[in-house]
Amino acid sequence: MSQAELVLFLEASVRLGIPLALAALGETISERSGVINIGLEGSIIGGALGGALGALAFESAGLGVVTGAAAGVLAASVFAVFAVWLGADQIITGTAVTIGGLGMTGAIYQARFGVTGTELSLPTLAAVRVPLLADIPIVGSALFDQAPTAYLAYLLAPTLWYFLFHTPYGLELRAVGEAPDAAEAAGVRVLLVRLATTLFGGLLAGIAGAHLALAHAGTFAENMSAGKGFIAIAVVVLGRWNPVLVLLAALFFGAASALQFFLQALGLDLAYQIFLALPYLLTLAALAGWVGRARAPAALALPWESKR
Amino acid sequence: MADVQAQSVRSVGALESILTGAVAVALTLLTGAVLLLLGGFDPIAAGGAMIGGAFGGWNTFVSITLVRSIPLILTGLAVALAFRAGVWNIGAEGQLYAGAIAAVWVGIRGGALPAPLLVPAVLMSAGVAGALWALVPTLMHLRLGVGEVITTILMNFVGIYLAAYMVHGPLQEARGVFPQTGPIAEAARLPMLLPGSRLHWGFGVALLLAAALAVVVRRTRFGFELRAVGASPEAAAVSGRIDTSRVLLVSFLGSGAIAGLAGGVEISGLTHALYEDLSPGWGYTAIAVALLAGLNPAGVVVTGVLFGALQAGAGAMQRDAGIPAAWVGVVEALVILAVLAIDRIRRRAGALRAAGARGDE
Secondary structure: OOHHHHHHHHHHHHHHHHHHHHHHHHHHHHHHOOOOOOOHHHHHHHHHHHHHHHHHHHOOHHHHHHHHHHHHHHHHHHHHHHHHHOOOOHHHHHHHHHHHHHHHHHHHHHHHHOOOOOOOOOOOOOOEEOOOHHHOOOHHHHHHEEOHHHHHHHHHHHHHHHHHHHOHHHHHHHHHHHOHHHHHHOOOOHHHHHHHHHHHHHHHHHHHHHHHHHHHHOOOOOOOOOOHHHHHHHHHHHOOOOHHHHHHHHHHHHHHHHHHHHHHHOOOOOOHHHHHHHHHHHHHHHHHHHOOOOOOOOOOOOOOOOOO | OOOOOOOOOOOOOHHHHHHHHHHHHHHHHHHHHHHHHHOOOOHHHHHHHHHHHHHOOHHHHHHHHHHHHHHHHHHHHHHHHHHHOOOOOOOHHHHHHHHHHHHHHHHHHOOOOOHHHHHHHHHHHHHHHHHHHHHHHHHHHHHHOOOHHHHHHHHHHHHHHHHHHHHHOOOEOOOOOOOEEOOOOHHHOOOEOOOOOOOEOHHHHHHHHHHHHHHHHHHOHHHHHHHHHHHOHHHHHHOOOOOHHHHHHHHHHHHHHHHHHHHHHHHHHHHOOOEOOOOOOHHHHHHHHHHHOOOOHHHHHHHHHHHHHHHHHHHHHHHHHOOOOOHHHHHHHHHHHHHHHHHHHHHHHHHHHHHHHHOOO
16 A cells, blocks of 8 residues: 555545544443433434435535434434333334434435435535644544544544543433432432433434535435444444544544455455445454453443432 | 343233234324324325225235235244344344345255255255354354344344345356346245235245244243243343343344244245345334234234235335335334333333322322
């Protein structure tokens, strides 16, 4: 790999890793409070369509990100009503939100643009070059010549880490995820915390979806989330529920996805479909190799009811 | 990842699950109608078109609806078995593809064998492949403590891409033009169940398997252990008489085998070749099928046919009422949410009644 190819590879890694990082950072917060949201995929595809429609309506990619975020929150609120408020099973509720989100966005898209799928052309989120930092050799342009959503991920990771581990609110949030009964006894409003973290997760997943439509593709396609919500959940485990490590894990996964372009360019004679499967296989291997030493929040996925 | 427990999905008696199912269907129809109205569609026309497309005439019902219900019943049984044991197998989709790949391979290579040997060989290889596909998440769960929700979903993607590789690569049809395999041997094909229709013996296989599973769950020692582990793994382990790891292993692999069989039956009975997009997400729809049936094997037959009708009617709905076929996904989600809501509300009512009887509050 020449230096130019290496730079391209790193740029692709970051570009593919950013939507995962955004979704996984939100999921980290909700899982820390005891909520595993398998419906993240529904929020991402909702964010992609919401972002596309908003960008079209307002003729602005920036406002598209806002409407995408709103659509992500909407999908997550369905999850929150059932899995948090009613206390229904989180895995099954999340599966329903994913199936429903893919169906609903597909139906809206088909109703609006026809079944044949005329190629949508959207206003795109342009890359913003950070002065000085982008001039660092090799990694500079990969990290600092990206869409603004990338910088959101860079800022969020340390901010959320500080919030979780160094503020009283973060402590309360983690208490809700480890021992909700004890947290309630100490005066924490458990359901309210879980509601807030779930909606926050939906917000970031919605932005991730808008990023897919507006920064990557410049268009919307049915099922374009392509399992990124599930990958994001695996990324949270790989990052051991620590926002900074989660960002790194998302970039690792982005690199695994970017490999497909570059191993092919290097003339490695492996089928295209095997490259597509590679990120999933690497994630499985990483989970097998390194989760043994990490521990999930104790109350993760357990429905909780107030004891008062 | 945490061991996720099957707390909220109970296996219930037949009458209770029929009642729950009926209320859930009513709730789904109501919510779906409201959503369609909001979208500017005519729900009555939609319902009429759907019913016409699914039940309009004997041949439509048998050759379209029942044929579409076969993979849904089989994957529904797979999910029901796993969920009963508290195993979150979201991986029926990948296991189905693994089964389909094995079936098509055996069906093409085993052409010299007579049908009475080759058909069982095809179906058994599909089952074994499905179980092997489930073995990876099973071992990661039991040995490494990695939760099966994510691993089964990841394996789905690997399975789908493996099938795509097969139809573009090693198993591609002889001319190398289309992304599909060549046809399996005549002797590898399931015979028709009803002459003059497209309904193949896969429907019989699904019914027999549902009956067998009903007996296993109700009447055998393993069925008892399965229900005990599903209700509370800790209590089952503490009792000391149940090897929970063995129950999880058997139900997880059994679930994978049934999902794999679904892929094999589809190849052997209907398509006779493997395509890239063989399954429109049966492995996920199966979750709605199993839940609506209250995880009862006999109920899965009924709900499988119901969802088969939904998918069969979707085309007519799009053609006659202008409602996009993707709407089916929304209906599936509404069914799942309705079942969850009914279960939660009934349980809260039960808790309140119990509190009232004790004289609390």
